[in-house]
Amino acid sequence: MGVYRKICDKVEDGIVKVLIKVQKKDATEAENKVIAYRTRRDARKKVRWARLRGKKTTQV
Structure with missing residues (x-):
């Protein structure tokens, strides 16, 4: 799945x-907006x- 994410990020950058x-x-x-979006996406x-x-976490 890491290859797919890298390709998607390259397309987004373009x-x-x-x-x-x-x-x-x-x-x-x-x-900066793109970096913030990707950070939120990964945290979610x-x-x-x-x-x-089944682990308890805090909402992001």
């Missing part, structure tokens, strides 16, 4: 770069898997 060029926005701001996934395994 789309973000194209959108930045088209909209002429600040690249740093867009990259971790919580979901922990619940499936």
Whole structure:
């Protein structure tokens, strides 16, 4: 599954770069938003898997 995630992230990065060029926005701001999104996504996934395994976790 790690290969699939890497491919998806590369495609997302490409789309973000194209959108930045088209909209002429600040690249740093867009990259920070992408990093924040991926961090939240991974944290939610971790919580979901922990619940499936029966472990108690805090909500993210």
